[in-house]
Amino acid sequence: MEFKVGKSVFFLEEGDLTLQETEAIVNAANSRLAGGGGVDGAIHRAGGPAIMEESRKIGGCPTGQAVITTGGNLKAKYVIHTVGPIYQGGSQGEARLLASAYHESLTLAHKKGIRSLAFPSLSTGAYGYPLEEAARIAVKTVADYLRQHPVFDRVGFVLFGNQAFQTYAQAASKELQSLRK
Numbered sequence: 001m002e003f004k005v006g007k008s009v010f011f012l013e014e015g016d017l018t019l020q021e022t023e024a025i026v027n028a029a030n031s032r033l034a035g036g037g038g039v040d041g042a043i044h045r046a047g048g049p050a051i052m053e054e055s056r057k058i059g060g061c062p063t064g065q066a067v068i069t070t071g072g073n074l075k076a077k078y079v080i081h082t083v084g085p086i087y088q089g090g091s092q093g094e095a096r097l098l099a100s101a102y103h104e105s106l107t108l109a110h111k112k113g114i115r116s117l118a119f120p121s122l123s124t125g126a127y128g129y130p131l132e133e134a135a136r137i138a139v140k141t142v143a144d145y146l147r148q149h150p151v152f153d154r155v156g157f158v159l160f161g162n163q164a165f166q167t168y169a170q171a172a173s174k175e176l177q178s179l180r181k
């Protein structure tokens, strides 16, 4: 599914983020950059040890911020590691921190001159963020950035499983009405 937002193509796909051929992919990392399960584990398995070596040198990343490493053996040249919030009921600044994780990832990609970028659904696995609310924030934050900064060719989401894909598709249809390509 694709939409035109500003000068960029905004895409939604169902599949495995580690197979993406965008210039960079975004990792749902933890603040110690220590690796883990979910998409983080999949990225390290597919990308090989170079990603962890660089992550160790960087040392960590606060919630809502982003750092960048090589993509190792991945098709993507870079991995942007961002840390979404752990959902604790919604009154601990989770929405702001989730938006920040998307925004800081885009800002870092922009600074690096990266032209295509794929995200997973941050915080909606182990970190427990309710999917619908997370999808709304994710789609809005990315679309706003693309409207304000016409610097990317393609930016979007690779969703794991049909439920996540459908939820993001619905959020995107609401946010991007009439822009469908």
Ligand code: ADP
Pocket (backbone or CB within 6 Å): 015, 016, 017, 018, 028, 029, 037, 038, 039, 040, 042, 084, 120, 121, 122, 123, 124, 125, 126, 127, 128, 158, 159, 160, 164
């Ligand atoms: P978090 O700790 O931020 O919640 P998780 O990795 O546990 O991160 O989950 C984030 C999302 O990534 C979940 O929706 C999960 O289904 C999804 N996911 C897991 N593996 C992959 C993958 N290979 N490609 C894309 N998404 C994935």
